[in-house]
Amino acid sequence: MRYRHFRAAFEDINKEEEEGNVVKWPLRERILAFLGPYTYLLLIGRSSVIISYNAYVLGSMTNVHHRRSVAACLVQGVYILERDRQLQRHESQALAPPWWEFFQFKLLHQLKDDADFSIFGAIYEFKPPPSHSHSDLSKDGIPRYVIAFRGTLTKPDSFSRDLELDVHLIRNGLHLTSRFEIAIQAVRNMVASVGSSNVWLAGHSLGSAMAMLAGKTVAKTGVFLEAYLFNPPFVSAPIERIKDKRVKHGIRIAGSVITAGLALAAKINHHNTRLSEDPFLALSAWVPCLFVNPADDICSEYIGYFEHRKKMEEIGAGAIEKLATQHSLGGLFMNAIGKGNVANTSEPLHLIPSANLIVNSTPARDLKEAHGIHQWWKPDVQLKSQLYSYK
Numbered sequence: 142m143r144y145r146h147f148r149a150a151f152e153d154i155n156k157e158e159e160e161g162n163v164v165k166w167p168l169r170e171r172i173l174a175f176l177g178p179y180t181y182l183l184l185i186g187r188s189s190v191i192i193s194y195n196a197y198v199l200g201s202m203t204n205v206h207h208r209r210s211v212a213a214c215l216v217q218g219v220y221i222l223e224r225d226r227q228l229q230r231h232e233s234q235a236l237a238p239p240w241w242e243f244f245q246f247k248l249l250h251q252l253k254d255d256a257d258f259s260i261f262g263a264i265y266e267f268k269p270p271p272s273h274s275h276s277d278l279s280k281d282g283i284p285r286y287v288i289a290f291r292g293t294l295t296k297p298d299s300f301s302r303d304l305e306l307d308v309h310l311i312r313n314g315l316h317l318t319s320r321f322e323i324a325i326q327a328v329r330n331m332v333a334s335v336g337s338s339n340v341w342l343a344g345h346s347l348g349s350a351m352a353m354l355a356g357k358t359v360a361k362t363g364v365f366l367e368a369y370l371f372n373p374p375f376v377s378a379p380i381e382r383i384k385d386k387r388v389k390h391g392i393r394i395a396g397s398v399i400t401a402g403l404a405l406a407a408k409i410n411h412h413n414t415r416l417s418e419d420p421f422l423a424l425s426a427w428v429p430c431l432f433v434n435p436a437d438d439i440c441s442e443y444i445g446y447f448e449h450r451k452k453m454e455e456i457g458a459g460a461i462e463k464l465a466t467q468h469s470l471g472g473l474f475m476n477a478i479g480k481g482n483v484a485n486t487s488e489p490l491h492l493i494p495s496a497n498l499i500v501n502s503t504p505a506r507d508l509k510e511a512h513g514i515h516q517w518w519k520p521d522v523q524l525k526s527q528l529y530s531y532k
Contacts, residue, residue, distance in 0.1 A: 209499075212287070213371060213518040215241055215246065216289045219289050221236050221240060222263060223260040226259070245269065245270075249265060249266045254302060254319070256319065257298070259303075260291075261324075261348070262324060284340060286331055286341070287343055288352075289352075290352050310490070324351050325355050328342070328355045337364045344370055349373040353373055356368045360423070360424050361424065365428075370432065379442065380393060422494075422531075425531040428495045429497070431496045433501070434500070435500060443498060447527070495531045498527050499525070500527075501524055502523045
């Protein structure tokens with residue numbers, strides 16, 4: 142009987158589903174009441190995450206799967222914040238608040254682009270139950286604040302500006318944009334105010350690139366922030382799509398040799414750069430969580446990037462790969478033929494020395510599903526985690 146009621150509730154949800162994929166509060170409250178006072182159900186369109194609310198507020202954020210789900214939902218909250226702005230949904234009509242309020246977070250500040258005034262990020266503050274102090278949160282590894290960034294929205298009010306940022310990302314010039322300046326200033330201010338151990342970064346797609354760049358920037362100063370980066374873009378040819386492993390490995394080895402050679406030549410020609418200098422060493426202690434899907438050509442190259450580095454070390458070519466892994470072949474080539482600019486000479490945004498790589502091998506129907514944020518709050522995904530540390 143309970144199962145039939147549960148399915149009926151889902152049918153009601155599907156009928157009442159609105160743009161933004163958030164259920165109306167009255168229906169949500171009816172379902173919460175049906176499930177009882179100790180178990181809460183977060184309903185997000187046709188997906189669901191079941192979490193014991195009491196267990197959550199007492200420390201379930203130490204569970205890696207809950208952390209992933211919460212971080213993804215907070216990023217989704219930024220997407221819906223911008224849609225609320227575009228559709229002029231205010232107060233009781235707004236659909237964004239449940240995405241953070243359910244997890245006991247409060248919206249502290251919106252980050253707005255200075256070009257089109259779109260909301261691209263948000264700073265959330267966790268409001269613990271009375272039984273928990275802020276010192277308890279820090280001890281348990283629970284964040285006091287989360288800074289989250291959305292990705293590209295294909296809606297007229299923000300698409301042109303988002304697309305402009307995507308182009309900057311591809312050209313390795315995201316660090317030159319005013320949006321990033323707003324983002325990094327918010328990160329620095331929060332870290333200065335509450336300390337690095339109390340701040341998380343989170344982002345999806347273009348937003349994960351923004352979070353990664355912010356994380357790399359502060360890591361160079363010795364500040365290492367916990368980061369949850371969903372579908373981070375890797376600007377490269379989709380070599381990971383090649384089915385023949387020998388062909389794929391051969392292409393990667395050739396690419397590494399060429400990249401290392403160009404990088405070495407560039408260092409020799411650049412008289413102010415020492416050959417022994419290793420910019421990755423300053424970043425190696427920062428280990429962000431990268432969430433990728435092998436069916437997503439936008440981010441899947443991270444799988445081959447880290448696996449190839451490990452294989453090169455195993456065959457005794459670690460020195461070559463150590464140099465190649467820090468550089469983009471495209472950027473080096475443009476510089477070699479004199480077509481490089483300030484953006485090209487900056488270190489590639491998407492290349493990082495260390496990471497906890499989480500791969501979702503759950504079959505995806507298409508690229509949209511493989512690249513979507515929604516996959517990361519689902520409880521029934523097939524995940525494989527691998528820690529890669531730069532040495």
